[in-house]
Every structure is written in structure tokens, then in C-alpha cells.
Amino acid sequence: MKDKSILLGVTGGIAAYKAADLAGKLTQAGAVVKTIMSENATRFVGPLTFQALTGQPVVTDLFAPGSDGSIQHVSLADEADLVVVAPATANILAKAAHGIADDVLSTTLLAARGPIVMVPAMNNHMWDNPATQANLLTLQERGVNILAPEVGRLACGSEQAIGRFPKTETILGYLKDLLMTADILSGKTIIVTAGGTHEPIDAVRFIGNRSSGKMGYALAERAKARGAEVILISGPTGLRAPAGVRLIEVETALEMRQAVIDNLPGSAALIMAAAVADFRAAGRADGKIKKERMGDSITLELNPDILHEAAGHKDRGVIIGFAAESENIIANATLKLEKKKLDLVVANDIGRSDAGFGSDFNLAVLIDHDGPRGEFAMYRKSDLASEIIDWLARALGGDVDS
Numbered sequence: 484m485k486d487k488s489i490l491l492g493v494t495g496g497i498a499a500y501k502a503a504d505l506a507g508k509l510t511q512a513g514a515v516v517k518t519i520m521s522e523n524a525t526r527f528v529g530p531l532t533f534q535a536l537t538g539q540p541v542v543t544d545l546f547a548p549g550s551d552g553s554i555q556h557v558s559l560a561d562e563a564d565l566v567v568v569a570p571a572t573a574n575i576l577a578k579a580a581h582g583i584a585d586d587v588l589s590t591t592l593l594a595a596r597g598p599i600v601m602v603p604a605m606n607n608h609m610w611d612n613p614a615t616q617a618n619l620l621t622l623q624e625r626g627v628n629i630l631a632p633e634v635g636r637l638a639c640g641s642e643q644a645i646g647r648f649p650k651t652e653t654i655l656g657y658l659k660d661l662l663m664t665a666d667i668l669s670g671k672t673i674i675v676t677a678g679g680t681h682e683p684i685d686a687v688r689f690i691g692n693r694s695s696g697k698m699g700y701a702l703a704e705r706a707k708a709r710g711a712e713v714i715l716i717s718g719p720t721g722l723r724a725p726a727g728v729r730l731i732e733v734e735t736a737l738e739m740r741q742a743v744i745d746n747l748p749g750s751a752a753l754i755m756a757a758a759v760a761d762f763r764a765a766g767r768a769d770g771k772i773k774k775e776r777m778g779d780s781i782t783l784e785l786n787p788d789i790l791h792e793a794a795g796h797k798d799r800g801v802i803i804g805f806a807a808e809s810e811n812i813i814a815n816a817t818l819k820l821e822k823k824k825l826d827l828v829v830a831n832d833i834g835r836s837d838a839g840f841g842s843d844f845n846l847a848v849l850i851d852h853d854g855p856r857g858e859f860a861m862y863r864k865s866d867l868a869s870e871i872i873d874w875l876a877r878a879l880g881g882d883v884d885s
Contacts, residue, residue, distance in 0.1 A: 484513050486515065487564045488563050489514045489566075490565070491506055492520075492521075492566065492571075493521065493568075494572045494588065495523025495526060495572060496570040496648075497527060498569075501570070502528070503536060505567075505654055506536045507536040509658075510536060510537045517559060518534075518541045519542045519588045519591060530543055542559065544587060560597075564597060565600065565665075566597065569602035572604075575592075578592075579592050579627070580618035598709065600628045600630060601630070605632070607641055607646040610646045620863075620865075625725075626704040626725065628708070630657050632647055632649065664873060665710040666710075667879050668706065668709045668879070672749060672750040673711045673753075673754065674713075675713060675715050675753075675754045676717070676756055677696040677715060677716070677718070677756050678694055679757065679760065680734065680757070680760045681718065681734050681735065682736065682762065682764060684767065685772045687771045688771075690763065690764065695721075695722075695840065696720030698805075699754075699757060700715070701868035702754050702871060703715040703728050705872045706754075707725055709876065713728045714728075714746050714750075716743060716746070716757070718739065731746075736760055739757060739789060740792070749798070751801065753800065755793070758807070764781055788823075791823045802824070803825065803828070803829070806830050806831065808833065813855060816850055820850055820852070826851065828851075829847055832846040844862060844864065845861075845867050846859055846860070846861050847859065847862055847867055851874070
């Protein structure tokens, strides 16, 4: 935390008074904490409280110039190593998700380019509302970190309901881990492959698979949010590349292989999330083959094993692969880890209709050379991406035997 510049956004919930303790503890840990308060937040706690605890001015007015004449919502966003909104009300979540900028905090969030952490706290019914959940998903897909509320007694009197502001120690631990990850990944090049490949038969038809690319794009977004320089090598998808990521669009397995090999030297890691077609047509027709001339069979050729080749490359960094399995999942994934000389494999159970290809969820477990890291769990792909990037940061920092 020492000398880190942290911008603390405080919004109008009863937990605003707990944010004062967070501001004080962050300052005691050596961080430079500047605070932005929404108008409603000042109804719960006065700006002077945060100023006294942090030794820094508190911003409440969008149009107030900085002490040096700067535009505050831009300068504060630029200088922050981390932006933390705690508590984050349903209102600020909705504003951030939809790009609304009508006060100093929402405008600053729109200008921020570094990591953002939202710490929601609200009534359990507001938390469970589909609108709130949709806004949370939108934010996560854009790389915003969400520290979920705890279960406990709420201000409305509800007992053991979700929506309670996390303990200060919990938030501090989360922020320290996030900053550590950002420090380790900052400036490092990470290659992520995503989507499926299309192997042309003729000008119209191709051999492909069900990959949507969502997992790879979530990984690229997470890695970028943690400070990495990200090269996203993507097969055909309907997705938009995350901001700040270098996108290399490919169609075939051969094109993807070439892009990976070309960019491998100097990279810190390769995360091979793409579902590369195992086979390609032996010859591609220039035009469309008439159905009457198609015949009863197509001659196939084996595509290169990009993951195995990259793992054996002299300029390789950390190599992470995926194993989509429907039976003997742990055993098959572990065999892939060892046979292809990977550092981590993400084992996916594709035997369920509610997870895997095309879904927003994966039933997965991470496996490294120490074995499975926990049990199978149903992850939203954005959450699984965070787990993988956390593991990668520990590996690059020397805290994982890779």
C-alpha cells in the first residue's frame, strides 16, 4: 500500500460511515487517499471526517477546479493507482454500467483507466433485483472488480440477508492482493487466444466448433485491468475487444499458430483459451462446391498442436491451457498438463447444458503441478478469468511452483 495513490468514492448508503474507517486504515498503511463523495453521501458523513483521516482534500463538486487549476475528475482519475467505490449503492452501479456522468464521482469513473473496485452495500431485495444483477455483470465484463457484499444484519432490520458492507479487514486484504497483482503484471506482455477457428471447405462452408470466445475475451479484459500489455489473438466471434488490448484477428488454425509463434518471444505468458479445430479440409475450393459435386466424404488433415508447440518453444513464458472434458475430467486434464508441458490447465466439465461453450458459465477447476486447486465450481466466466489471472500473477511473482 505504501505510496499508492488510491481514490476512494463514497456514495449515499448507511455504510458510508464505515468507509471512514477504511480511509483511515488505508492511510495508516501508507497509501495516499483522496476522497470523492456523492451529494447523498454527505448526508451520512461530513467531508471533514475524511479530510481529517486522510490529510487530503475531499471533492464533492464536479465543477470545483483543482488547487492547480486542473479539471479534477480527469486529474484524479489519471493519478490514481486504484479507484475504490465503497460503499457502492445500486444507483452508482447503474450509472457506471450505463456510462451516466452527472456528478463528480460518476464522471471520474468514466474517465478512469486504471483498476476499479466496487464494494456494493444495499438492501437484499435491491441486490437481488435483476436490474442490479445485470449492471454488475456489465461492469464485470468491462473489467471492473466487484467485492460482493456479505450476509448479515442489514440496516432495514433484515437478519442474515445479503447486502452487508464487508469488514474493513476484508476490503484491505482484497485491495492489497489486487495491487500486488497489478504490480507484478504491469508492463508484462500476455498473449490470450480466444474463439474457435474456421477451417474453410469452400468459399461458403467451413469446419468449426461451438466456441463463443467469451472466456478468452474475459481473460484479456482481466489481464489488461491488472496492468498487463495484452495481445488478443481471436478467431471469428461476435465480441468487441476490450479497450487497450491489441487485437489480432485470424480465421484458421494455421493463422492462429503463426500469430502465436510470432508474438511468443518476450511474452510473459500465453493463455490458450481458443478452441482450435483439430482438423482442416485437405484442399479448399475457390468457389462454392455444388451439392451434387460434394461427394460422400471430405478428406481431412490434422491441424498443428499450437499449445504443445508453444510450450516447447525456447522463448516461452508461463503457459496456460484449457481442457474441455466430459468424462474422467481430472485425470484427462492432468494428463494434458504433463504431456504438453503446461504450467496450469483449466479443466472444464462440458457435460452440462448450463455451462461451457456459448454459456456465460464454466464448471471448472484449476490444476497445476501440485494438483487440483480446490474443487469443481460453477464460475461466471469473468470470475474464472480473475482466478486464472490471480494464479498467473502469483506464478510470475514466484509464489507458485510453475
